[in-house]
Each structure stands twice: as structure tokens, then as C-alpha cells.
Amino acid sequence: MPNATPVIAYLFTTFPKNTETFLQREIIAMRAQGAELRLYSLWGGGGTFRGLPVARFNKWRLITLLWLIPAESWRRPEVLKQLLRGLFTRRAPSWLNFWENMLGAGFACVELGNFRKHPPALVHAAWGGAPATAAWLLWRAGGHKFSAAAHAYDIYEHGGDWWLVDKLQHAAFIHTSTEMARRALIERGLAAEKIFCIRRGLDRLPVVKALRASRLPLRLVCVARLVEKKGLDHQLRIYAALRAAGVAFEARVVGDGPLRLELEKLAGHLGIGADVTFTGHLAQHEVWNQLDWADTLLHTGVVAPSGDRDGLPNVIPEALSVGVMVVTSAAAATTEAVTHGVSGLVAAVEAPAEWVSALRRLATDDALAEKLRAAGRAWVEENYDAHKNAARLRVHMLRAIES
Numbered sequence: 001m002p003n004a005t006p007v008i009a010y011l012f013t014t015f016p017k018n019t020e021t022f023l024q025r026e027i028i029a030m031r032a033q034g035a036e037l038r039l040y041s042l043w044g045g046g047g048t049f050r051g052l053p054v055a056r057f058n059k060w061r062l063i064t065l066l067w068l069i070p071a072e073s074w075r076r077p078e079v080l081k082q083l084l085r086g087l088f089t090r091r092a093p094s095w096l097n098f099w100e101n102m103l104g105a106g107f108a109c110v111e112l113g114n115f116r117k118h119p120p121a122l123v124h125a126a127w128g129g130a131p132a133t134a135a136w137l138l139w140r141a142g143g144h145k146f147s148a149a150a151h152a153y154d155i156y157e158h159g160g161d162w163w164l165v166d167k168l169q170h171a172a173f174i175h176t177s178t179e180m181a182r183r184a185l186i187e188r189g190l191a192a193e194k195i196f197c198i199r200r201g202l203d204r205l206p207v208v209k210a211l212r213a214s215r216l217p218l219r220l221v222c223v224a225r226l227v228e229k230k231g232l233d234h235q236l237r238i239y240a241a242l243r244a245a246g247v248a249f250e251a252r253v254v255g256d257g258p259l260r261l262e263l264e265k266l267a268g269h270l271g272i273g274a275d276v277t278f279t280g281h282l283a284q285h286e287v288w289n290q291l292d293w294a295d296t297l298l299h300t301g302v303v304a305p306s307g308d309r310d311g312l313p314n315v316i317p318e319a320l321s322v323g324v325m326v327v328t329s330a331a332a333a334t335t336e337a338v339t340h341g342v343s344g345l346v347a348a349v350e351a352p353a354e355w356v357s358a359l360r361r362l363a364t365d366d367a368l369a370e371k372l373r374a375a376g377r378a379w380v381e382e383n384y385d386a387h388k389n390a391a392r393l394r395v396h397m398l399r400a401i402e403s
Contacts, residue, residue, distance in 0.1 A: 005034065005035075005036040006036065006120075006121030006122065006398070006401050007036045007037075007038060007120040007121055008030075008035055008036065008037055008038070008120060008121065008122050008123075008124055008397060009037075009038045009040060009115075009120035009122070009123045009124065010027070010037055010038065010039050010040065010124050010126060011040050011042065011107075011123065011124065011125045011126060011131035011134050011135055012039070012040065012041050012042065012045065012126045012127070012131060013041070013042055013043050013044075013100070013126075013127050013129065013130050013131060014041055014042075014043045014044035014045045015039060015041045015045045015049070015054055015126070016045055016049050016054070017044070017045060018281070018283070018284070019225065021284050021314070022177075022200040022201075022314045023126055024049065025200065025201060025202065025203045025386045026126075026200065026201075026386065026389075026390060026393075027039070027049065027050070027052070028050060028203045028386065029201065029203055029386035029387045029389070029390030030390045030393070030394060031050070031052070032203075032387060032390070033387070033390050033391055033394050035390075035394055035397075037052065038055070038120060039052060039053065039054045039055065040054075040055050040057065040107075040111075041054050041055065041056045041057065042057050042103055042104065042107050042130050042131060042134065043057070043103065043130070044056070057107050057110075057111075061110045062106045062110065064110055091162075092162040093157070093158030093159050093160070093161075093162060094157075094158045097129065097157075097158065097161060097162050098162065100129040100130040100133075100161075101129065101130065101133045101161070101162055101163055103130045103133075104129065104130035104131060104132065104133025104134040104137070105133055105134070105137055107130070107134045108133070108134040108135075108136075108137035108138045108141065109137070109141075111134075111138075112138065112141055112142050115138055115142055115144060116142055119142075119144060120144065121145070121401045122144075122145050122146065122147060122172070122397055122400055122401050123135045123138055123139070123144050123145065123146040123147075124146065124147050124148070124149075124397065125146065125147070125148040125149065126149055127149060127150075127151060127153075127154060128148060128149065128150040128151065128154030128155070128161050128164050128167070128168065129153075129154055129161050131148070132148040132150075132154075132161075132163075132164070132167045132168065132171075133163060133167060135147075135148055135167075135171075136148075136163075136166075136167040136170060136171075139170060140170075145172055145400055145401065146170075146171055146172065147171050147172045147173050147174070147175065147396070147397065147400055148167065148168055148171045148174055148175070149174070149175040149176070149177075150164065150168065150174060150175070150176055150181060150185060151176075151177070151181065151311060152178070152180075152181060152308070152309055152310060152311040152332065152333075153308060155181055155184050155185065156184075156303075156307045156308055156309055157306055157307060157308040158306050158307060158308075159307055160188075160307075164188075165188050165189060165190060168185065168190055169189075169190055169191075171194070172194070172400035172403065173194045173195070173196060173396050173399075173400055174190065174194060174195045174196070175196060175198055175393060175396075176195060176196070176197050176198075177197065177198065177199050177200050177311060177312065178197060178311040178312050178332075178333035178336055179197050179333065179336055180311065180332060180333040180336070181197070181311055181333070182195050182196075182197045196392075196396060198389050198392050198393050198396075199312075199317075199383050199384055199389050200314060200317075200384070200386070200389065201317075201383075201384045201385050201386030201387070201388070201389045201390075202317070202318070202321060202380070202384055202385065202386055203386045203387065205321055205380065205381065205385065206288070206321055206322045207322075208321075208322060208323040208373070208377055209292060209322055209323045210323075211323070211366065211369055211370060211373065212295060215295050215362070215363045215364070215369075216247075216248050216363055216364075217248035217249050217250050218247065218248065218249040218250075218295055218296065218359060218362070218363045219249070219250055219293055219294045219295045219296070220239075220249055220250065220251040220252070220294065220295070220296050220297075220298055220359070221251070221252050221253075221254060221290050221291065221293070221294035221296070221297055221298070221324070222235060222251070222252070222253045222254065222255075222297065222298045222299070222300075223254045223255060223287055223290065223291075223297070223315040224253070224254075224255045224299070224313070224315070225255050225256070225257040226253075226255055226256060226257030226258065226259040226260045226263060227257045227258065227259060227304070228259070228302070228304040228305065228306075228308075229301060229302060229303070229304040229308050229309050229310060230299075230300065230301060230302075230310075231300035231301055231302035231329065231331075231349050232253065232259065232263050232300065233263065233266060234300045234302070234329075234349040234350070234352075235253075235298055235300040235349075236263065236266050236267050236270055236272065236276065237270065237352055238298070238300070238349075238352045238355040238356070239251055239267075239270070239272045239275060239276055240270040240271065240272050240352075241352035241353065241355065241356050242355075242356055242359060243271070243272055243275060245356045245360075247356060247359060247360055247363065249275065249359070250275065250277075251272075251275060251276045251277070251298075252276075252277045252279055252290060252293075252294070253276060253277070253278050253279065254279045254280075254281075254282055254287060254290050255279075255280075255281060255282075256280045256281040260278060260280075263278070264278055287315075287318075288318075288322075291318065291319055291322050291324050292322065294319075294324050295324065295325065295362065295363070296324065296325045296326070296327060296359065296362055297315065297316065297319040297324050297325070297326045297327070298327055298328075298355075299313060299315075299316060299326065299327075299328040299329065299334060300328075300329050300349045301313070301328070301329050301331040301332055301334060301349075302329065302331050302349060303331060303332075309331060309332040310331070310332045310333070310334070311332060311333045312332070312333040312334060312336055312337055313334070316328065316334060316337055316338065317337055317379075317380050317383075317384040319376075320337065320338075320343065320344070320376030320377060320379060320380050321376075321377060321380040321384065323373045323376075323377065325344060325345075325362050325369060325372050325373060325376070326338050326343075326344035326345070326372075326376065327344065327345045327346070327347060327355060327358050327359065327362070328344060328345075328346055328347075329346070329347065329348065329349045330346050330348070331349075334346075337376075337379055337383070337384075338376075339375075342372070342375050343372060343375040343376040343378075343379050344372055344376060345358040345361075345362070345372070
């Protein structure tokens, strides 16, 4: 007898990936909702996740395109014409984005036969790049219904993904995790009624820790990839301003990336090398240990020269969930979770004095600290429960399947 539970094929660029725990939590919560999932990883990852197989695409199979493309072109010539028209009438924003899209197209061509033999009820692309290209082409060539998620990287890096609007306009629905991303897609001409902001989330809400009675020296933590959009050069200048103002603190920068050496040199130049520890990349359970240690999380996000920016960094709700206070810049979608003076504090990255004032208050004002902690936790409980949000996402998937 056929399985009564519809199968959803999830397409990822790389899964599982240590820096994308929000996607792992989504899968955990979707399975808890009873969803029947097939997981595909187009680039890295693979193996198993929580006992569920993750099919990693073998790039050597792209060689079969030498005969698959002619065969599919004969079968569906209009698809090839549309692809060629796109290739010759638009310019990719970067070579990386070009090859991401080519990877997605290659995956779809190679796997099309398997999808025809074992058709899922819905194909869901977890990213707007290669996975969405694959999902769109599986729909175009094989008739498979698809939905797609679009993140800040897909929308903003070098002006956004090469084929983003063309792909997403054919999706059954579009999933964003911030209102900022939803507005941006609407501004690009996509139908508002099929774009849904559904937050990411925690599969388990942690216990809120007690406020430290004495918060001097103030324990500060930043969890971020060491890349331009995190504004970490501004953050180091904020630490230097704290030191100059006589505010005792200890800071830890958790994460790794191409700017690490440059940032360590800047910390030494600013005279704060002894006050700031660069931990490098840490496993997720160790990141939680850092949040347990910290009083306050700093996020100094900016818009990078490439246009890339954060949406709502997952570490902000994670910090709020456990009772860590948050001071953030207003860049991107951070203020969708952090309302100044309500659930956290907001300051301009170009104004270190604002951060010194904010952090001094958090170190000494117990009433303010408890107010922010309570409101931050309430926001998480309302907006960042992975199981509630997965249930909402699954409703849209089932509607797409049934339509």
C-alpha cells in the first residue's frame, strides 16, 4: 500500500554543516511533526543526520551530462531554450554564484531520472542558490512541485542570486525567516501572498540562568564568522573605548574566518590584546558554554561592500533564550528581535561611546538587566520555538502538495 504520509525532498547546499545549526533544528522539528523527508546535499556533508540518510551528490556524475543534456533537450526542448536564453541575457554577480547555479542545474539533470522513478510530493530548496535552481529545474523538466527558502545571502550578496526572481516566481510558496527578507522579495516583484516569514528556532528551550549579582568585570561574548559583515573591527574599537573609559571587562570572540589574523593584529594595535580572546571555531555545545559564561552578547553587524549582511543572526535569539543580554547594531533584521530598551539595547557601530554607555548600564543596573532578560526570553518563546515554526512551515507544504 502507498505511504499515506507525503514525501518531501529537502535540497541543501551542504548538510549537515556545523555553522548552519538552524537548518538541523528545522529538520529535527519537521521530523517531530511527522514529516517524511528525503535529504539531499549538493556539495558537502552527506552521511546520516539523526538516523536519517543524507544523499551527497557525487560530482563525478556530472560527466553523464554529456549524454543526458542531448536526451533531455530532445524530450523537453523548451527547457533548454529557456536555460540558454538566461545564460546569454543576464550576467552572474560573481563566479561563485554562477557555479552555484550550474551545480544546481547539473544536480537536477543528473537526478531527474531518479525523481521520476520515486517522485516526492514536494521538493523544498533550503537556499535560494543551487538548491532553488535544482528545485526549479526539477519542476520545469519533471513537473515536481517545489517551494524554496531565501536567506539574506541569496538576496543581498553582490545584488543577490543570479536567477533568484525567475526561480522563486514559480515556487508554490517562499519561506523567509525575517520580515526584512520578505519585504525585499516583494520589492523585487514577487507576489506578497505567497511569501511567508517563519522564524527559525530552538528544538529545546534552555533554562534561563540567574543574573550575576556583580557584573564587573563585565563578561562580553561575540559569536560570529570573522567576515566583513560582522563589523568586528568596530567591535574591537568598542572594547578599546571601554578600556579607556575604565569599564572592567573580559571579551571572547567565538568563531573563525578569513579576517582572524587581521583582527588579532588590530586588537594588539589598540592595546586590548590581553582583554580579548579569539577562541576560534567551537562546537555548538561549547558555544552554549560561552553563553552560560557571558553577561552580554555584542553584535556589530554592518552591510559589507559586497552588499552581504546578516538577516537575524541565530546567536541573538539563542543568547536571549538563556538570559544573556544583547547589545546590537541596527543593521539588517536584528531589531526584529531586539527592541531598544525592551528586549535589548541598540547602538550605532560608528559610535563607540554609545556602546560604552549601554554596557556600563548593563553592568550596574539590575532592574534594567532583569527587564531586558524577561522580555528577550518572552520574544524567544513566542517567535523562536522550532516545533511551532516547523508546524507552520509544514502547513504551507501540505497546502502546496494538495493544491
